[in-house]
Amino acid sequence: MTRIFDDDLETGFGTRAIHAGQRPEPLAGAIMTPVYLTSTYVQDALGRHKGYEYARSKNPTREALERNVAALEGGRHGFAFASGTACVDSIMKLFQSGDHIICGENVYGGTFRLFDRLLRHLGLSFSYVDTRDPEQIARACTPKTRAVLVETPTNPLMWITDLSEAAKVAHEAGALLIVDNTFATPYFQRPFQHGADIVFHSTTKYLNGHSDMIGGMAVLRDDALAERLAFIQNAAGAVPGPFDCWLALRGTKTLHLRMPRHDENGRRVAAWLAERVGPERVIYPGLESHPQHALAKRQMTGYGGMISVDLGTRERAARVLERTRIFSLAESLGGVESLISHPATMTHASVPPERRAQLGITDGLIRLSCGVEDIGDLLADLEHAFK
Numbered sequence: 001m002t003r004i005f006d007d008d009l010e011t012g013f014g015t016r017a018i019h020a021g022q023r024p025e026p027l028a029g030a031i032m033t034p035v036y037l038t039s040t041y042v043q044d045a046l047g048r049h050k051g052y053e054y055a056r057s058k059n060p061t062r063e064a065l066e067r068n069v070a071a072l073e074g075g076r077h078g079f080a081f082a083s084g085t086a087c088v089d090s091i092m093k094l095f096q097s098g099d100h101i102i103c104g105e106n107v108y109g110g111t112f113r114l115f116d117r118l119l120r121h122l123g124l125s126f127s128y129v130d131t132r133d134p135e136q137i138a139r140a141c142t143p144k145t146r147a148v149l150v151e152t153p154t155n156p157l158m159w160i161t162d163l164s165e166a167a168k169v170a171h172e173a174g175a176l177l178i179v180d181n182t183f184a185t186p187y188f189q190r191p192f193q194h195g196a197d198i199v200f201h202s203t204t205k206y207l208n209g210h211s212d213m214i215g216g217m218a219v220l221r222d223d224a225l226a227e228r229l230a231f232i233q234n235a236a237g238a239v240p241g242p243f244d245c246w247l248a249l250r251g252t253k254t255l256h257l258r259m260p261r262h263d264e265n266g267r268r269v270a271a272w273l274a275e276r277v278g279p280e281r282v283i284y285p286g287l288e289s290h291p292q293h294a295l296a297k298r299q300m301t302g303y304g305g306m307i308s309v310d311l312g313t314r315e316r317a318a319r320v321l322e323r324t325r326i327f328s329l330a331e332s333l334g335g336v337e338s339l340i341s342h343p344a345t346m347t348h349a350s351v352p353p354e355r356r357a358q359l360g361i362t363d364g365l366i367r368l369s370c371g372v373e374d375i376g377d378l379l380a381d382l383e384h385a386f387k
């Protein structure tokens, strides 16, 4: 089980981003954690080894990443997985057939698909509610409820859940609060400060930030719960390879430099869009017109680079999506390069059409992930596409 180095919690965020979880490599003193490309470790004698036996259980590159992200979130234990989805899947193995989970109704499409198409058939039951309203979470609680899982802000509708309220309701029901912090990152939002029990990420997105790997990460504070997840990580084995861990660790070193720029570009693009198509069509928590702007401002220290815009029809959406040159048409988000996508046919294609309509993921909705390019070029690109 990977526990943080205790002194890693004493420094500022940027220092932790660069140093937490890493110590100079003992053989040569390499300042960068090596990629430990090995499946096994030689033992000194029967029952005597250096703490490493087999690389599914432990890998030093993976441990450095686990400690690093755990320190950024303000947790104690980190667990890296092969993808964000594998991470949720392993977290769900904390529960048993018959247990009930309350899940935000606008979570990542792949999370919903995992629950609805796979885990439901293994005996877990799920209720999907609008977690913007803590009353709805409370009403969905049953004596079998073991967890409340929320994503805030959500993808792609940027709904905000009040984490303190959600934690209160979950804990009163004897359930855990599990938070997908992929969109905000620990740079802008610390769910543990609001009472979360498990914080997780698709590290594929902002934490890695360079669109060159797939990964997931869970962070916990409670030792006993962490011990159970450590067992699952090893027993189910959905672990990432060391090179992907190394890439993610390289990514987190600049998280505190990238996020302010994503945020600044996000604000400028959102303001441009609001002026161009009307603020009622632009969904960005940093806009005063966002219905939950006050909560976002209270709970987050920035809004990031994710923006959705409803252009009314699929044709209008297609025209913009096909005419941008810097914003590339692609799924995913959170990289240094700007992307544009069509949730209804791309990231949320696995959500049934009736459900998409209910939620407001219309055919005219496009989603932008503002990268860290020069803002003048991004606005000129949109100017051209919207002409």
Ligand SMILES: *Cc1c(COP(=O)(O)O)cnc(C)c1O
Residues within 6 Å of the ligand: 083, 084, 085, 086, 108, 110, 111, 151, 155, 180, 182, 183, 201, 202, 203, 204, 205, 214, 215, 216
């Ligand atoms: C991408 C994403 C996931 C899934 O992560 P993968 O790494 O693609 O498996 C989960 N939650 C959110 C919010 C995401 O954006």
